[in-house]
Amino acid sequence: MRIIRRLRDGSLLGASGRDIAYLSSGALVSQIVLAAGQIVTARLYGPDDFGHFAVILAWANILAVLATLRYEMAIPLAESEDDARALTRLCLTTTTLASLTVFVVLGGLALVRGVPGLWVGGAWWAIPFVLWGTACFSAIRMAASRDGRFARQGRAGVVSSVGQVLTQVVLGIAGWAPGLSVGQGIGRVLNAAWMGTGGLLRRGTSFRVVASRWRRMPMLNTFPALLNVVSVGAVAPLVARWYGVAFAGQFGFATRLLAAPAVLLGQAVSQVLFPRLARLDRESDGARTGVELRRATEALVLVALPVFSIVWLLGPELFALVFGVRWREAGVLAAVMAPWLAANFVSSPLSTYATVRDQLGRILLISLAEAGSRLVGLYVGVLTASAVTGVAWYSVAGVVICAAFTSWVLGLAGVSRQRLLRDLLGPFVVTLLAAAASVVARLLGAGPVVVAVGVLGVFAVSVLCGRRVLRLLPGRAR
Numbered sequence: 001m002r003i004i005r006r007l008r009d010g011s012l013l014g015a016s017g018r019d020i021a022y023l024s025s026g027a028l029v030s031q032i033v034l035a036a037g038q039i040v041t042a043r044l045y046g047p048d049d050f051g052h053f054a055v056i057l058a059w060a061n062i063l064a065v066l067a068t069l070r071y072e073m074a075i076p077l078a079e080s081e082d083d084a085r086a087l088t089r090l091c092l093t094t095t096t097l098a099s100l101t102v103f104v105v106l107g108g109l110a111l112v113r114g115v116p117g118l119w120v121g122g123a124w125w126a127i128p129f130v131l132w133g134t135a136c137f138s139a140i141r142m143a144a145s146r147d148g149r150f151a152r153q154g155r156a157g158v159v160s161s162v163g164q165v166l167t168q169v170v171l172g173i174a175g176w177a178p179g180l181s182v183g184q185g186i187g188r189v190l191n192a193a194w195m196g197t198g199g200l201l202r203r204g205t206s207f208r209v210v211a212s213r214w215r216r217m218p219m220l221n222t223f224p225a226l227l228n229v230v231s232v233g234a235v236a237p238l239v240a241r242w243y244g245v246a247f248a249g250q251f252g253f254a255t256r257l258l259a260a261p262a263v264l265l266g267q268a269v270s271q272v273l274f275p276r277l278a279r280l281d282r283e284s285d286g287a288r289t290g291v292e293l294r295r296a297t298e299a300l301v302l303v304a305l306p307v308f309s310i311v312w313l314l315g316p317e318l319f320a321l322v323f324g325v326r327w328r329e330a331g332v333l334a335a336v337m338a339p340w341l342a343a344n345f346v347s348s349p350l351s352t353y354a355t356v357r358d359q360l361g362r363i364l365l366i367s368l369a370e371a372g373s374r375l376v377g378l379y380v381g382v383l384t385a386s387a388v389t390g391v392a393w394y395s396v397a398g399v400v401i402c403a404a405f406t407s408w409v410l411g412l413a414g415v416s417r418q419r420l421l422r423d424l425l426g427p428f429v430v431t432l433l434a435a436a437a438s439v440v441a442r443l444l445g446a447g448p449v450v451v452a453v454g455v456l457g458v459f460a461v462s463v464l465c466g467r468r469v470l471r472l473l474p475g476r477a478r
Helices: 002-009 014-044 047-068 081-113 126-147 150-173 179-195 207-213 216-233 236-243 245-282 286-323 325-356 360-384 387-412 417-423 425-444 447-471
Strands: none
Touching (some): 014 245, 047 081, 047 216, 047 245, 081 126, 126 179, 150 179, 236 360, 286 425, 286 447, 417 425
């Protein structure tokens, strides 16, 4: 078909748009599978099970950053294919060693103390397994992005989602609580394997050479990445300690449902942008870099507003309807966190440009500010004896930091932030008006009115943002 040919040759959406479309379509199908799976698993597993799963996933994500030492971020930047393959092999080797070490340490603690006190319900052995799958996936994904294998990455995401959901559902039916974690690990391993490791075993540059050449990555990028993981995606151990495992389950359920599509689509954009911006930077083509970054930012905002407004305006009602009444609290938390997750959806892919520009020191300072402010915000709930209040301040701190970071990155590329904000003023105003109307409806306490106002608000935001997205396509008038 003509439209498919135009998509493949880049004339329909442009080269970046084509590659993002490959990854986004895979991410969309993956999310449909995961969402359907979560509807089922919400009835097979309880809040405590999801709480233990959230904590296991948090520990695995934290350790995954340390396992690769962030050398995977150098893969798209490597000047030769030999160096890129060597960096990938280095990441896989350090990941395997780190996973084995964690298994031995936790196993030793389990023998001595019975169960390591990690709020994981005895499933300590799942941490190194999920760690290994997550870190291997991260490295191979970067190698695939460098090679431009975006269509294959999209298919890999679908395969991994199906494998993950099937495993979780089957083990849930069997009544095995760790099934959530096992399914997550299997999904990551399937994703990495499906993307392929062709060429990685060919001998080339030695580990020692590339490790020395890119030593700034672990020195300056590991700690910021660790702070980001702790404050954004791996805060579950603190939530479990401060507010209990059951609340951590509600928090993790909401975060996972909202963050997963944001992470997948955001990764699709960053996987395309990172190698492209790295190439433009090597070619000293600053003008094209600014154009690429501005267009990506505008598109991300226009996608984030309608997607997250659904949860912002209708979160509690949707969660109770789809997942069951016991998950209504997760819907409240999802609505509270929606503004931050929308802001993070925009800022996360743009962070790759700061790495390209070698702004690792500034990234470290911003990460320190983010981690500190967000964790302090979360602790406010302990001081006020209100977990929801803590999550609200946690979200507010995230919005402020993400907005400031996005503005800084755009400034690095020479993008006019005032003009961009002016162009996006209409969608922002409509979204805020819809949120204000929803708050008024909730204060009146009329359930049907809340739903009606929310649906109308989502419709208005979606129509406005959809029309603006169409104008970003190549050949459309601005």
